[in-house]
Amino acid sequence: MALNLEHTSRQFDAQITICKDIFLKKNRDYGTSWRVLRPSSITDQIFIKAQRIKSIEKTGISKINEGIDSEFRGIVNYSILAIIQLRLADSAPIEMPENDIVKLYNDTYAEIKNLMLAKNHDYGEAWRDMRVSSFTDIILMRLMRIKQIEDNNGVSDISEGIDANFMDMMNYAMFALIKLNDVKI
16 A cells, blocks of 8 residues: 555544544543543553453444444543653642643644654554554553553563553554544545
8 A cells, every 4th residue: 555644644633633622622621630640540541441442342232322433532532641641740730721731732642643654654554454453452452561561660671661652552543543434534
């Protein structure tokens, strides 16, 4: 398949627009209450979402009136929140103005998107030939890696760090959303 990084970039931007809208609405409803979460709690929140996706993929049954799209969007937003949490100083306030949060969200997204574009170039958009269920499994694997690194007090001998795993999870969730919604931009 020929590389079309501009097309992928536009598809990513279309999906992040939806994710960011959800994030901003929840921020208006709840404020920055998520700031009390430790990174390990965010990891567990993502784990719950990924497990639900896998369960629905395996059984084809959802008893809650929300499809897997909403769970992948949750993974996107929680991954961004996790990176923000990891980078904010412990002394940063719990309550933060919306414009500060929006800037952090946008900056984090831009960094992750740039990483995706670089990897996507090198891997030749291989994700386009993957199954959505593979994205789910890779996200769950990344979560297991993060949990192990967290259990090792953030130390790894050779592996990428926790933030890199959150970035990759967000990108896989975005790939899933693009495939599920067949976004044609």
